[in-house]
Amino acid sequence: MNGTGYTVEILDRDTQSDPARAGQLARDLTGRAVTLLVYILLAVMWNALADFAGLVSIGQTLFFGLAAYTTIRLADVGLDPYLAILASVATGAGLGYVTSLFMLSLKGGEFAIGMWVLSSLAHLCVNLDPLIQGETGTSLISLNAYPIETRSSLTLWLALGLTAAVLLTLFTLLRSPTRAAVNAIRDDELGAKSIGIDVMRTKRIIFVLAAAGTAAAGALWLASNLNFQPRVFFGVHWTAYMIFMVLVGGLGRIEGAIIGAILFFVIETFFATYGAWYLVGLGAVAVFVALILPKGLWGWIGPRLPGEAIPTGYIVEKSKA
Incomplete structure (x- = not known):
């Protein structure tokens, strides 16, 4: 028997003799998978914003942190935590739309710093909520209503579903005529305007999608780690x-x-x-x-x-x- 087969046999015996250890290993792997999906969401959304829309933001934590906070708040009033996560993603998209109405008029460094200022203000406001207890934070305790194995599986499936939905939306968008408009705006915004492209509308589409995707990442990070500390989520x-x-x-x-x-x-x-x-x-x-x-x-x-x-x-x- 070769070394690889021997190792697998030993691991199988260990997990059979210790089901609790096997369950913990499965939950750890599931948690790491959710972490990877969160990173993919963050990277793809920042890339879409910076390259496709030409908007370099250093304040996307605005949506990341507020999505986690919204999940905590909705769960606290009795909404199922997984429904609260979905609602926080929708809220992130809505916040992205509202934010775009005044932020997209800024250019370059002004936009980047402006987003950071908004994120910092949101951080301060969240700290004022008695439920959050300042930087002490709180936990998504309503998730404890689910058995730990069920919670782990549901979180992974939700992460897979949200990541697939966001990536598919971006893929569809980039396969549409919007991609040509995005390229034109990135290369020469004034030139794009001169040929009839609605620059603000095109940028807003990318901005709102990036806000929703980043919000999904924040809510999933909370579901995976349970604890909400403002300095962590807005860091x-x-x-x-x-x-x-x-x-x-x-x-x-x-x-x-x-x-x-x-x-x-x-x-x-x-x-x-x-x-x-x-x-x-x-x-x-x-x-x-x-x-x-x-x-x-x-x-x-x-x-x-x-x-x-x-x-x-x-x-x-x-x-x-």
Whole structure:
């Protein structure tokens, strides 16, 4: 018997003799899967906002944190926690629309700083809620009504469903004529206006989608970890993670954002316990990729494939005479 078969046999015996240990292992794996899906949502949404709409935001924690807070609030008044999560995603989309009415008039650095200011204000307001108890925070205790195995499975399936829905929506959007409008606006906003493109409407579509996707990530993170502490959910480190994943994976492609999220997940899984050295390692990886692969990992992988992994381009067919 080879080494691999022997290891599997030993693991099977261990899990059979200790069902509790097997159950804990399954829940840990499920939790890590949800974490990966949260990272994918964050990376893809920030990529869509920064590249497709040309909006570099350092305040997407506005939607991430408020979605978690909304879930806590709705669950506290008696709504089922999983329905509260779905409602918080819808609320995130609504907040994104309202925010876009005044934020999209800002350009470049003004937009980036403006989003950070809004996120900071939201953080302060959440701290004033007696239910949250300031930075002490609270927990999504209503999830305890579900058996732990059921809760773990439902959270994973909900994460899979929300991630698939957001990615499918973005894919459909980029396969529509909106993609051409987005490219035109990114390359020359004034030129896009001159040929009749509704710049604000196009940007608003991407902005609202990014808000909803980021809100989904925040609500799922709460469901996976249960504890809500404002400084964690509104922390600027989330912005750093989003930028790292997108720039390392490859700005401008859904595949790049997903690869960046997977790479970040792997690095975190194996090296997060190293404390400050973990952060140094993240910085070193970012610098290495920026110097050696300026278009990110997908910028190197993509051209070597026979076709597009996720075909988001559009095709113009010649009309027949």
